[in-house]
Amino acid sequence: MGATTSPSLQVAIGERFRSTRRQTIALCEPLTPEDMMVQSSPECSPAKWHLAHTAWFFESFILREFLPGYRLFNKDFRWLFNSYYVSFADFPEKRIRSSFSRPGLDEILSYRVYVDRGIEDLLDRNSDPGVLKRIELGVNHEEQHQELLVTDVLNAFFTNPLRPAYQSEVPKSTGSSGPAPAMFVSFQGGLVDVGSTGEGFCYDNELPRHKVWLEPYSLAVRLVTNEEFAEFIAAGGYRKSELWLSAGWDAIQQNGWRAPLYWSEENGEWRVFTLRGEFSLAQVASAPVSHVSYFEADAYARWAGKRLPTEFEWEAAAIGTPVEGNLMDSGAFLPQPIATANGDDGLTQLFGDCWEWTASAYLGYPGFKPLEGSLGEYNGKFMSGQMVLRGGSCATPKAHIRSSYRNFFSPETRWQFSGIRLANK
């Protein structure tokens, strides 16, 4: 007889599965079937595709493997909704996902119901910890796609020249009083342990837990705000080559960047497009700046006479901090200002609001082992040319984030909620 697990874990995973699946559907509430077709840039996917692909993940890596007698919902879906698992099946080029008008949304919703029943069936009869762990992986996978779905919708609505809003009502706190002074909190460094402790779920790229040596450092108590970033722009930040990495300088020339993504200038005033429509800069002055590339974060830090933290400085500072903040669960869907942050209570905005670019390249930890089989492609094969981001954003589910969590994107990426926390020697 195989290993079994406590009924409570089984129940907990089941509940987490159900609520995550419900949340994905809830996120689509403001969208029409036509909205869910849009793929406005090659790095984005249509919302409908996210719905289908997350069902595909449960079907392909759980039901197919573990549920005896499971029959595929539609055998074409096996490859049609594969994203990039080369060793699992063929997959269509990413850029043509916007041609998937068929299967229609109704069929995708049926696919999700069918897969949900399969997982419930599996949960009913199976308490194997390996299976539960795999379901937990599927849940975490779906949470990642929830965030992508939201950021892809933002990109889609920005591309639409009419610029519709995802959420019409503006949350109370937007446009609140000015931000607290950007004080710095000191940390003594030394030989610290980083990476997952193994308690609770983690991805393979958070392991093995290992030691790193840190020099003494300090971190800003809060994120850089829109207002502060506007000063950088006004000071000619985008025109001073000495502030930029060489690749960053090339990127801003080639792309014609002179402000964060979703900013536009109108009659000399900056406008900021969000999931809740467009605001004047003044309205969001105190909110954290978002949608900047690594290059812009790095240049800003150099201009400010500071630097970006490494991922381990960030993690060492965050260990033990409860996961609280402006995450997806708050329903704000945009970064929010903080009332006060004087450093007495330590760092703020560690979790939520914006992913924080770090000065660390995304590489495997010493002794890194990817998952076995096709799931080994989940994280490991992207370990080149990308930078690590930490802390989650206003589009990250609260249950998804933790201090050891490593997000990663190429340095020119701007369509995620990516912001800036300064570090100092």
Next chain:
Amino acid sequence: MGATTSPSLQVAIGERFRSTRRQTIALCEPLTPEDMMVQSSPECSPAKWHLAHTAWFFESFILREFLPGYRLFNKDFRWLFNSYYVSFADFPEKRIRSSFSRPGLDEILSYRVYVDRGIEDLLDRNSDPGVLKRIELGVNHEEQHQELLVTDVLNAFFTNPLRPAYQSEVPKSTGSSGPAPAMFVSFQGGLVDVGSTGEGFCYDNELPRHKVWLEPYSLAVRLVTNEEFAEFIAAGGYRKSELWLSAGWDAIQQNGWRAPLYWSEENGEWRVFTLRGEFSLAQVASAPVSHVSYFEADAYARWAGKRLPTEFEWEAAAIGTPVEGNLMDSGAFLPQPIATANGDDGLTQLFGDCWEWTASAYLGYPGFKPLEGSLGEYNGKFMSGQMVLRGGSCATPKAHIRSSYRNFFSPETRWQFSGIRLANK
């Protein structure tokens, strides 16, 4: 008092307007709102966009100008659905039309109804020939977009890896008996008049009527078939540089072309995708080959020891021939074989089935004058780098085509129903 026109013309234009508008909607019958979002290549547009843009044309160039007190349906639509009339208004980049999830299909249909009422209103109170002529232009414009809508759907469904069919039922004649022998009909040439006679509607690019000198020539009685083109492929046609124009040779290398668009090879057999699903080559052997570029048409002709006709050889041969054939009105939506064609009855397939690539570059006729104002951009500004096609296709409305009609595309274009008629000295 201004010029007036006979009531019958007014009635006739009204009827033509209504039936054309109905036909556009009828073409969308097999499509879902999601299908109508797809833009599968930069040269294509979503079906929903075609619906909107054709309404926009009537609104912008007719109602705005001629209907007193007309109020725009939505002032954003003025630029949102402009295609390329630089002098009229700004317009979005063509490639982002697939991001127009809003306005939704329902709103576009309301837009069409609103515009229809405007035109009816105008027809009721106005019999000015200039206005009627402009409405006739709008009708012809919409007919062009009907054809584009159909060819864009074909491209969209081919791009979708599931390859759905637009029409499921296969028309009787597909897969009929073999084609008639490709005999040639002789013409004596001489000094002939070409261009529109001015009777009935024509575009500015069909004028002025003028003389050209033609040497004696002959034309094949029918179009080249799929079977014949497959022989060219089998004979290594795509690998023999001596058969190709230099730019064509470059194009087939760069694009990896080795067969017409929508052909694919499976286990050594050619499959041909159409609006009625995928067929084996054998099933459509006798039908005209379609979706070839000018380069492929030209190379085929060279391989066959023949050449392509000039647009004037074609026109001189077609003058006086009644407009009949496998046009959109037949409802086949794919090129069809002919039963017999021995040349006794003259040329066949002149109208419909496939547009016929000619050896003529698309240039202005001697004394060419574009329409006044923004409508001058309709045809004239494309007079470089394109080749003329003649005769219409199975996606061209019958009312739209005539012997003086000049279609034009760049020589690498393949997504239209474009085929081959051979000429001989």
Next chain:
Amino acid sequence: MGATTSPSLQVAIGERFRSTRRQTIALCEPLTPEDMMVQSSPECSPAKWHLAHTAWFFESFILREFLPGYRLFNKDFRWLFNSYYVSFADFPEKRIRSSFSRPGLDEILSYRVYVDRGIEDLLDRNSDPGVLKRIELGVNHEEQHQELLVTDVLNAFFTNPLRPAYQSEVPKSTGSSGPAPAMFVSFQGGLVDVGSTGEGFCYDNELPRHKVWLEPYSLAVRLVTNEEFAEFIAAGGYRKSELWLSAGWDAIQQNGWRAPLYWSEENGEWRVFTLRGEFSLAQVASAPVSHVSYFEADAYARWAGKRLPTEFEWEAAAIGTPVEGNLMDSGAFLPQPIATANGDDGLTQLFGDCWEWTASAYLGYPGFKPLEGSLGEYNGKFMSGQMVLRGGSCATPKAHIRSSYRNFFSPETRWQFSGIRLANK
């Protein structure tokens, strides 16, 4: 016994061969071996390559075929210096010609001497008209490359940030008095014969001689000047979309063109770079504008309320005019103003100064037959996507040009001496 030819023709061809070969070397007089390595754009070739390729042509298509016992100078050269004759041999990608540091210039000069001796040998013992005709073709081929060599040097020296001059001394006439008024000369048109009469050498693309019908037309007595073109710029010509073909409008945006090639703006004044160094616009105000694309020529004509002539209007007007003008033989190496041109003496600048863009696409004449074998690739395979230019330039050898001569380049080409003659209804 084969056909023979008169001794005088044999002598004449021999002399023409020798003087052409000498002239090629003379053109390199101002160049260093390092200069002769530069390939400053993909459409250009290094001067050394021109020296080698023109020897290769005589070797490959004449000595190899007709001189018994001829041994190749170096068997690698057979493919190394092939330009684009796919059916003759492989050839290196054009863009890597600048890597041919070996063979060195000395070896290429030896190659030329070796080939020269071969041709002399052949001329001594052979009076076959076919052979003489082929040598004549080789001479004409070399003349074309003389022009390319000169225009490629201009491009190379312009690319070099130091902008050296090819010829330092400035010819007297530059900066002369103002141009004559741009009057128009009328022609009655009708049914005219165009194409080579068959007397003297011609390329295959000038045949067959055939009839075309021309409506009455008129041509400007001289070319458009730099000063006139500067007015077009000053009037915002490059910013008015209504003046441009659609492809031209795209081209000027993508390339950032706002003046002819080799013009640059310095402190609000235009400077014009030439083979004789850089001039202020004032110094060359009366000289014909050069280095404009077809798109710019066409836009200028539209702005001026005129049009470009067709190639046949040009030819019909030029037939019978003696070939005289500012051709390569004048040694000016830049377009020159004319003293007076009131139309009483007919058209001026027909030959030389600048190639004149025509409104005709480059296509085969009715019944066109390319040369047999690999030489069939000389002209025929370029018959798509190009426009015809007529009349030769200041870099065209006088012996090379004639009224039936058809030059051709793609419409965005600017590195040739290409200018504008206006036509009027």
Next chain:
Amino acid sequence: MGATTSPSLQVAIGERFRSTRRQTIALCEPLTPEDMMVQSSPECSPAKWHLAHTAWFFESFILREFLPGYRLFNKDFRWLFNSYYVSFADFPEKRIRSSFSRPGLDEILSYRVYVDRGIEDLLDRNSDPGVLKRIELGVNHEEQHQELLVTDVLNAFFTNPLRPAYQSEVPKSTGSSGPAPAMFVSFQGGLVDVGSTGEGFCYDNELPRHKVWLEPYSLAVRLVTNEEFAEFIAAGGYRKSELWLSAGWDAIQQNGWRAPLYWSEENGEWRVFTLRGEFSLAQVASAPVSHVSYFEADAYARWAGKRLPTEFEWEAAAIGTPVEGNLMDSGAFLPQPIATANGDDGLTQLFGDCWEWTASAYLGYPGFKPLEGSLGEYNGKFMSGQMVLRGGSCATPKAHIRSSYRNFFSPETRWQFSGIRLANK
């Protein structure tokens, strides 16, 4: 009075300056002036440009600053031979360096002599340690360009279809007996100090010296050989996606890579092009594989069940090892096999033969401070998107390399002598 330095240091720097400058010229011995014009890829530069740019460096950052009354050799050279120091002066686009036929080689050689005299003058009268340090920087800069000059010549000669050899004579050891078994040497790791100790010259990117924590690890005693890499190819290494980073898989598809750069297949056998001409694979079987990208090094390691070392594992293992090996000074100009390496004597080939790709991204050390002023652009601005290589190659001057030396290139780079050392556990 400022700080002074010991006469012996002044003498030593002088001698090092002279020998380095002589060596640069010596490297050009086998080259013609035409060879020195070639720029065969955008990442390469012409040899003549290297000669000029290294003189420019001494002129711009030393003579201009420190030699009273120094007059520029040619004021245009100030920007003409600037490479990428944005804050110093404008500079031409890198890709047009092959258009610099003027100034000719003779003038560049005079420029070098002129600058040499200036430096001698400065050395005669100045013993300021800051000045000496700057001259030392200039010497190191020139050494880097010596290596680039050599690797750029290799690329140029490979691009030339005739594939000339830089050195004709083949060194004795090539084609020697088989390589020693690839044993591994163990290291215990722990908290180690890395970075320059500050003794002797170092670049800013080797500082500050700092601590890192290393887990126990082992390194292969020698580099991977051509023969071993050929086994990877034969085993389908380039076709197995599971071996590759995602960006690497994309790179090999897009570039069509299926072997290291400079390998070509002929009749089923691999040929390897080198600075000493082309060899069969058998002839160089035991030599280290070179000219592989990071992606290929990483994929090879994964296939072999090993991994690449981090830069700190490499450095910790190399500290204290004397700098000896097949460096530029050996004159071999290609990687060489080793006779025996059983690990008893520790690691071999640490210095020379091939730069060793490490698994470390090129980032600043904790507390990194770039040099002041324009020289701060030397290293710091490239700290994104690049990987670190360690150990020098057969084209690296012996005096240039050390255990703390960090070379860096983007992961797809192949034109340097870049090879593979495996790490384990």
